[in-house]
Amino acid sequence: MKLNERHLMQLAAVLDAGGVSEGAAMLGLTQPAVSRSLAMLEARVGEPLFLKGRRPLQATPLGFQLAAQGRTIITASRKASDAVQGFMKGTKGVVRVGGVPFFMDAMISRMIGEFQKLEPEVTVQQSYMNLPEMVAALESNQIDLGIVPIGVLDLGPGFEFTEILPGRNVVACRPDHPLLRNRRLRAHDLTSFPWVAPLPGSPLMSDLQMILMSIGMSDLNIRYSGGSLMSVINFLAETDALAVLPFSVVFAQRRENRVTVLPYEIPQPSRSLGILRRVSGPRSPAAERFAGHVTTAFENLKHIIKRHENAVVWGR
Amino acid sequence: MKLNERHLMQLAAVLDAGGVSEGAAMLGLTQPAVSRSLAMLEARVGEPLFLKGRRPLQATPLGFQLAAQGRTIITASRKASDAVQGFMKGTKGVVRVGGVPFFMDAMISRMIGEFQKLEPEVTVQQSYMNLPEMVAALESNQIDLGIVPIGVLDLGPGFEFTEILPGRNVVACRPDHPLLRNRRLRAHDLTSFPWVAPLPGSPLMSDLQMILMSIGMSDLNIRYSGGSLMSVINFLAETDALAVLPFSVVFAQRRENRVTVLPYEIPQPSRSLGILRRVSGPRSPAAERFAGHVTTAFENLKHIIKRHENAVVWGR
DNA sequence: CAGCTTCATAGCAAAACGCTATACAAGGGA
DNA sequence: TCCCTTGTATAGCGTTTTGCTATGAAGCTG
Numbered sequence: 281m282k283l284n285e286r287h288l289m290q291l292a293a294v295l296d297a298g299g300v301s302e303g304a305a306m307l308g309l310t311q312p313a314v315s316r317s318l319a320m321l322e323a324r325v326g327e328p329l330f331l332k333g334r335r336p337l338q339a340t341p342l343g344f345q346l347a348a349q350g351r352t353i354i355t356a357s358r359k360a361s362d363a364v365q366g367f368m369k370g371t372k373g374v375v376r377v378g379g380v381p382f383f384m385d386a387m388i389s390r391m392i393g394e395f396q397k398l399e400p401e402v403t404v405q406q407s408y409m410n411l412p413e414m415v416a417a418l419e420s421n422q423i424d425l426g427i428v429p430i431g432v433l434d435l436g437p438g439f440e441f442t443e444i445l446p447g448r449n450v451v452a453c454r455p456d457h458p459l460l461r462n463r464r465l466r467a468h469d470l471t472s473f474p475w476v477a478p479l480p481g482s483p484l485m486s487d488l489q490m491i492l493m494s495i496g497m498s499d500l501n502i503r504y505s506g507g508s509l510m511s512v513i514n515f516l517a518e519t520d521a522l523a524v525l526p527f528s529v530v531f532a533q534r535r536e537n538r539v540t541v542l543p544y545e546i547p548q549p550s551r552s553l554g555i556l557r558r559v560s561g562p563r564s565p566a567a568e569r570f571a572g573h574v575t576t577a578f579e580n581l582k583h584i585i586k587r588h589e590n591a592v593v594w595g596r
Numbered sequence: 597m598k599l600n601e602r603h604l605m606q607l608a609a610v611l612d613a614g615g616v617s618e619g620a621a622m623l624g625l626t627q628p629a630v631s632r633s634l635a636m637l638e639a640r641v642g643e644p645l646f647l648k649g650r651r652p653l654q655a656t657p658l659g660f661q662l663a664a665q666g667r668t669i670i671t672a673s674r675k676a677s678d679a680v681q682g683f684m685k686g687t688k689g690v691v692r693v694g695g696v697p698f699f700m701d702a703m704i705s706r707m708i709g710e711f712q713k714l715e716p717e718v719t720v721q722q723s724y725m726n727l728p729e730m731v732a733a734l735e736s737n738q739i740d741l742g743i744v745p746i747g748v749l750d751l752g753p754g755f756e757f758t759e760i761l762p763g764r765n766v767v768a769c770r771p772d773h774p775l776l777r778n779r780r781l782r783a784h785d786l787t788s789f790p791w792v793a794p795l796p797g798s799p800l801m802s803d804l805q806m807i808l809m810s811i812g813m814s815d816l817n818i819r820y821s822g823g824s825l826m827s828v829i830n831f832l833a834e835t836d837a838l839a840v841l842p843f844s845v846v847f848a849q850r851r852e853n854r855v856t857v858l859p860y861e862i863p864q865p866s867r868s869l870g871i872l873r874r875v876s877g878p879r880s881p882a883a884e885r886f887a888g889h890v891t892t893a894f895e896n897l898k899h900i901i902k903r904h905e906n907a908v909v910w911g912r
Numbered sequence: 913c914a915g916c917t918t919c920a921t922a923g924c925a926a927a928a929c930g931c932t933a934t935a936c937a938a939g940g941g942a
Numbered sequence: 943t944c945c946c947t948t949g950t951a952t953a954g955c956g957t958t959t960t961g962c963t964a965t966g967a968a969g970c971t972g
Contacts, residue, residue, distance in 0.1 A: 281680050283677055286929090288673070309931095313931075316930095327878065340880075353672045360661075363665070364599070376657070631920055632921085635920080651917080653918080
């Protein structure tokens with residue numbers, strides 16, 4: 281007993297509107313069309329759906345039951361239309377963001393929060409990944425965009441990269457670290473403290489290598505590794521350990537006052553933080569909108585970050 | 597942006613089944629038909645619903661969203677079909693029963709309970725009414741059947757009456773009523789006690805008149821009226837008042853031992869309790885089934901009731 | 913790269929759907 | 943009671959949709 285969904289919808293409309301003509305109008309149809317649909321539905325069901333010979337057209341209990349289903353079909357159909365509308369306007373749907381762990385935790389998660397206030401009907405699915413997996417995830421369409429630091433040279437074909445922040449690493453430590461008392465830091469000052477290693481596979485890992493080399497540390501004095509940003513900060517706050525972090529990450533923690541920056545210039549990677557997207561493939565307007573939000577947010581933040589570094593770290 | 601509900605269902609089926617061919621089979625269609633529907637839906641939406649060039653056919657987020665709506669449409673459609681099936685088998689739907697208050701409270705409500713155990717998916721809507729309103733309610737199709745005592749002559753055209761119990765009234769009182777100590781009751785014994793009047797409009801009301809006349813009581817010594825069965829029984833149990841009740845009603849209360857029957861023969865009305873239905877009009881199988889249940893229940897109960905009266909009331 | 917599987921397209925027939933015009937039936941008022 | 947208004951059903955017709963079979967194209971797999 282397969283019923284025609286269209287007929288069920290028309291039944292619901294008729295009962296809700298209180299008449300065939302009204303129901304037809306509600307659906308943008310003419311009265312005869314709906315009348316016939318009802319007759320066909322009734323024939324299919326084999327039971328009367330209306331009490332015959334009654335002017336304000338009264339339905340039988342079965343008629344009401346079927347109308348209830350018709351109503352949910354109408355609702356579902358409307359929701360589907362709304363989903364498409366919302367999708368195209370970018371006000372509905374899902375944005376799947378992958379990103380490097382520290383930066384996602386420090387900056388992007390806050391921006392996702394801001395974005396939610398603007399677009400409450402957009403769901404954001406965050407995931408953590410580094411460049412290789414990110415490329416794979418983008419290609420297999422598992423994420424809409426990635427937040428990652430890359431060098432311009434690394435950009436493969438079919439991908440588009442929007443810079444949001446120049447990469448700038450610093451050495452982070454707790455605010456009452458003994459080294460902060462030194463007027464002028466030398467490379468060998470830094471070698472006598474333990475270091476925190478970032479998550480394996482992270483771009484910070486290679487940065488760290490480079491820095492340790494530049495300060496003449498042959499082998500790593502790694503005392504802690506594998507922690508997420510919150511873990512690393514907790515660790516730093518409790519010990520005299522040092523860590524290589526993007527300055528923006530330290531900047532994002534400025535209010536908590538648990539980590540600060542050692543005024544010591546280190547070699548900088550030739551990478552920029554940015555948004556990685558596929559050129560082709562289906563583009564979600566919600567994702568575009570999110571990317572726009574992140575971009576402008578950093579546009580506004582860029583010079584504040586710069587000023588903060590100059591003032592707080594270098595005392596300029 | 598009105599989408600075709602059928603297309604949404606097919607999309608859902610395809611995603612759930614994991615392929616166009618499988619989804620088509622699930623709906624009893626061929627693969628090309630579904631393939632075209634998907635193409636049409638995609639064209640209508642204007643956004644890709646699938647990632648092109650991927651063999652295990654992966655959907656975009658928007659595709660998933662629309663499929664979710666398609667799923668609810670499929671479910672609703674299935675529910676509608678089930679409702680029809682259940683309606684025809686009498687295992688689903690609504691039975692609207694109207695009946696005279698005392699009898700509904702004493703007997704029918706219990707049977708509705710039994711019936712629910714047999715047909716848990718049938719909803720019973722009970723309402724209280726006497727003959728005139730019952731006829732109107734049946735004619736305007738507000739109830740499916742009525743439980744009422746009527747004389748054969750009272751049966752109007754277009755109605756059908758199924759007797760379930762011969763009408764038999766008794767005088768009820770509490771078990772330790774002083775009159776029960778009398779060996780042989782006379783009419784004037786009954787006149788010295790107050791009487792309970794049934795609900796106005798009830799057939800019992802005229803029965804009461806008849807009885808009072810037969811025992812030579814010119815004016816009514818009514819001390820209580822208007823209560824439902826539970827109220828009347830509570831009242832009887834607390835006082836020495838007498839009441840005219842159908843024997844079956846007292847019978848139904850035998851376990852509670854709060855009312856009993858005065859062994860005094862009173863004039864009997866020429867009415868029978870039964871089920872009143874319309875001959876024409878839509879008949880709900882669930883209602884038929886319920887009527888059948890009530891009928892057979894009383895068929896089984898009839899002789900028990902008779903035996904009980906003989907044994908307990910008349911000591912035979 | 914060959915073969916298998918899976919999806920897309922073509923072409924056609926039947927059914928469904930929509931419309932306008934019109935007939936019919938139920939209530940309401942004179 | 944009769945007629946008029948209002949609302950529903952039917953007729954007839956053209957267009958669109960939906961289904962099918964046959965066949966082509968594109969990924970995946972060994």
